[in-house]
Amino acid sequence: MKQTVPMPALSDTMATGRLVRWLKQPGDPVKRGDVLAEVETDKAVLEVESFADGFLAGPLAPIDTDIPVRQTIAYLVDSAEEVVAPSASEEETEPKAPAVEPAVERARPAKHPATPSTTAPRAATSPSNTPRTLTDPNRRPASPYARTLAADLGIDLADVVPGAGGMIHAAEVLATALQPRSPDLHFGPPYQIEPLSPMHRAVADNMTATQGTPTFRVTARIPLDALQATSKETNTSLTLLLARACALTVKQFPRFNACHTPSGLAIRDRVDVGIAVDFEAGLLTPVLRDAADRPLEELAEDWRILRGKVRSRRVVPEDYQGATFYVSNLGTFSIVHSFEAIVPLGAAAILAIGADDRTATTFTLSCDHRVVFGADAARFLEALAGRLRNPGSWLG
Amino acid sequence: MATEDITYWQALNRALDAELAEDDSVFILGEDVGLYGGSYRVTEGLYAKYGSWRVRDTPISEASFTGLGVGAAMTGMRPVVEIMTINFALLALDPLVNMAAKIPFMSGGQFPMPLVVRMPGGVAKQLGAQHSQRLEHTLMNVPGLRIAVPATPQDAYWQLRQAIASDDPIILLEHDLLYFSKGLLDVEAVPLPMHRAAVRRAGRDVTLVGYSRSVELCLRAARQLADVGIEAEVIDLRSLSPIDWETCITSVEKTHRFIVVEEDCRFAGAGAEVAATLSERCFFSLDAPAKRVAALDIPTPFNGSLESASIPTVEDVISQAQQLCSVADPGVKP
Numbered sequence: 001m002k003q004t005v006p007m008p009a010l011s012d013t014m015a016t017g018r019l020v021r022w023l024k025q026p027g028d029p030v031k032r033g034d035v036l037a038e039v040e041t042d043k044a045v046l047e048v049e050s051f052a053d054g055f056l057a058g059p060l061a062p063i064d065t066d067i068p069v070r071q072t073i074a075y076l077v078d079s080a081e082e083v084v085a086p087s088a089s090e091e092e093t094e095p096k097a098p099a100v101e102p103a104v105e106r107a108r109p110a111k112h113p114a115t116p117s118t119t120a121p122r123a124a125t126s127p128s129n130t131p132r133t134l135t136d137p138n139r140r141p142a143s144p145y146a147r148t149l150a151a152d153l154g155i156d157l158a159d160v161v162p163g164a165g166g167m168i169h170a171a172e173v174l175a176t177a178l179q180p181r182s183p184d185l186h187f188g189p190p191y192q193i194e195p196l197s198p199m200h201r202a203v204a205d206n207m208t209a210t211q212g213t214p215t216f217r218v219t220a221r222i223p224l225d226a227l228q229a230t231s232k233e234t235n236t237s238l239t240l241l242l243a244r245a246c247a248l249t250v251k252q253f254p255r256f257n258a259c260h261t262p263s264g265l266a267i268r269d270r271v272d273v274g275i276a277v278d279f280e281a282g283l284l285t286p287v288l289r290d291a292a293d294r295p296l297e298e299l300a301e302d303w304r305i306l307r308g309k310v311r312s313r314r315v316v317p318e319d320y321q322g323a324t325f326y327v328s329n330l331g332t333f334s335i336v337h338s339f340e341a342i343v344p345l346g347a348a349a350i351l352a353i354g355a356d357d358r359t360a361t362t363f364t365l366s367c368d369h370r371v372v373f374g375a376d377a378a379r380f381l382e383a384l385a386g387r388l389r390n391p392g393s394w395l396g
Numbered sequence: 397m398a399t400e401d402i403t404y405w406q407a408l409n410r411a412l413d414a415e416l417a418e419d420d421s422v423f424i425l426g427e428d429v430g431l432y433g434g435s436y437r438v439t440e441g442l443y444a445k446y447g448s449w450r451v452r453d454t455p456i457s458e459a460s461f462t463g464l465g466v467g468a469a470m471t472g473m474r475p476v477v478e479i480m481t482i483n484f485a486l487l488a489l490d491p492l493v494n495m496a497a498k499i500p501f502m503s504g505g506q507f508p509m510p511l512v513v514r515m516p517g518g519v520a521k522q523l524g525a526q527h528s529q530r531l532e533h534t535l536m537n538v539p540g541l542r543i544a545v546p547a548t549p550q551d552a553y554w555q556l557r558q559a560i561a562s563d564d565p566i567i568l569l570e571h572d573l574l575y576f577s578k579g580l581l582d583v584e585a586v587p588l589p590m591h592r593a594a595v596r597r598a599g600r601d602v603t604l605v606g607y608s609r610s611v612e613l614c615l616r617a618a619r620q621l622a623d624v625g626i627e628a629e630v631i632d633l634r635s636l637s638p639i640d641w642e643t644c645i646t647s648v649e650k651t652h653r654f655i656v657v658e659e660d661c662r663f664a665g666a667g668a669e670v671a672a673t674l675s676e677r678c679f680f681s682l683d684a685p686a687k688r689v690a691a692l693d694i695p696t697p698f699n700g701s702l703e704s705a706s707i708p709t710v711e712d713v714i715s716q717a718q719q720l721c722s723v724a725d726p727g728v729k730p
Contacts, residue, residue, distance in 0.1 A: 144680050148680045169684070
């Protein structure tokens with residue numbers, strides 16, 4: 001039996017994935033759970049595991065190409081024989097099956113005796129077998145309605161990311177139309193387009209999604225020497241201590257744990273702190289779950305694991321989604337005195353921390369004004385300052 | 397007492413009774429329509445009420461009594477011919493196709509053809525291949541014949557009355573499994589025009605086009621699809637010749653996707669006609685290819701399980717609609 005291996009959907013927002021590399025080749029025996037390939041999603045590089053025992057069969061989807069989720073990227077078959085001779089009828093049911101090139105067929109080694117024409121064999125691995133529609137945006141199939149809409153809205157189909165099955169439907173055209181206008185580069189210097197990495201695109205999309213948030217900022221200067229001393233004494237990460245202090249303060253002012261939704265405020269009963277982490281490939285926000293109520297040692301262990309995952313780019317959506325409050329620390333850059341952070345969707349506020357200038361550190365709290373007000377922010381910062389000045393009172 | 401809950405056969409019976417009472421030129425003929433009251437009870441009680449002159453039992457002779465109906469219609473009578481099942485209508489194709497459909501045309505309109513031929517069809521419960529036929533494709537391909545396919549008691553009542561009042565030859569296709577289904581009948585409601593399609597459920601995501609019993613499949617599928625966020629619009633064609641394209645087009649231009657659901661075989665059937673015409677006329681509005689949910693292209697098996705596997709189910713409609721709307725479960729998780 002032949003089963004399809006689809007591009008996995010690793011999060012609700014993931015529309016496409018990009019294959020980084022194949023770890024198995026057609027003909028390789030695979031066990032359930034074996035890693036077949038690595039996929040770069042909007043946040044991380046993840047492994048695609050085999051869901052059954054069998055043999056990997058091609059055609060394999062190409063690497064470094066955006067592939068819609070659920071589109072077939074390879075096949076699993078029961079026996080080695082099937083690897084090179086997929087039956088014709090099954091091929092037909094696959095919308096993305098590329099045409100068989102006679103030349104390719106001739107080039108096959110003649111080790112298989114003549115097969116009936118109904119099971120015409122075809123090469124399984126050759127990269128030239130990759131569907132043209134994946135690589136050539138101008139030839140992407142689009143529904144008549146999608147084409148009509150694109151023409152009416154003045155949208156180039158080449159700019160549209162296809163949906164299910166590699167097809168462009170009206171929904172994808174509308175999504176493109178609703179994106180911010182692209183700048184007109186005609187009269188500037190020559191340029192070339194470098195496609196955004198999926199992670200970079202996710203950050204861009206998330207930030208664009210927040211542009212409707214009515215935001216205000218409140219800044220406070222708080223000395224951090226006491227906390228720094230505690231960090232050294234207890235050999236605990238300063239970031240972790242800051243996150244803990246924020247979590248306790250959020251718990252004290254539960255409004256900061258809410259978020260605005262069209263149907264009302266979503267009040268959460270646990271404080272999950274997202275911490276912006278800068279690494280060579282971009283920006284991630286691993287989340288410390290229940291940061292107010294769990295023991296500090298447990299959080300420290302979580303934080304160690306999360307940082308390891310970020311460094312090896314092995315975070316999964318559970319690791320970086322769903323924070324209720326965010327912390328962004330640029331204090332490691334001594335030149336940064338203060339800055340403003342953007343409130344991510346799903347949170348009421350984000351705390352931006354600048355560099356220590358020997359007298360104090362500048363904290364800027366960006367808030368969603370639909371959820372909290374200026375005085376709330378002032379009270380929050382006051383309480384936070386109290387904690388940071390006197391770590392002994394809450395560390396235990 | 398405007399509305400009441402009655403069965404489909406009772407609605408047809410009520411319509412015949414009303415027409416027989418109102419117009420002396422109306423009469424019924426067919427096998428077992430008199431003393432026996434019709435094999436699905438449709439003519440029950442009419443023989444006693446109107447007598448053997450107006451509710452006439454005939455021998456087993458479909459070609460002859462249908463031909464008699466054609467002749468009677470030519471002389472100004474308004475015959476209602478009952479063919480016991482659609483399978484026997486094959487014997488009456490000559491009077492239907494060569495005579496009833498063509499005489500008004502060939503006589504330059506000098507002979508109107510106020511003939512109604514009623515016949516049950518469809519897959520019932522294990523009646524075998526010869527008694528489980530859907531012949532709408534055969535009749536649809538005859539210019540001059542009109543075909544009504546009522547799906548509810550309300551439509552059965554009004555479409556039969558409208559057919560009898562019409563001067564065109566009209567076939568009323570009834571479904572074996574609909575006779576004992578119940579629904580509301582309001583004899584005082586203003587009836588829809590005979591050939592107007594009806595929107596049975598409004599929706600925005602996909603149009604389900606059905607007729608006769610498949611309308612019920614579509615409605616059940618639509619209710620379940622609503623649970624997964626797909627709002628299906630359900631159209632009951634009500635008439636297969638002519639087809640009310642305007643209603644279909646309006647819907648498809650709103651939803652941009654459609655599925656035709658029919659119990660007849662897929663090949664060259666009513667669904668093929670609907671899919672082809674709507675693809676032609678709504679091409680630039682379509683966000684996905686037309687889909688057809690139809691019976692397998694085989695004679696209907698007698699075996700109960702095979703029989704039900706040979707015709708469309710609610711699940712078939714749901715899975716096709718989900719595919720069209722691209723929200724199908726990816727199935728395999730990494």
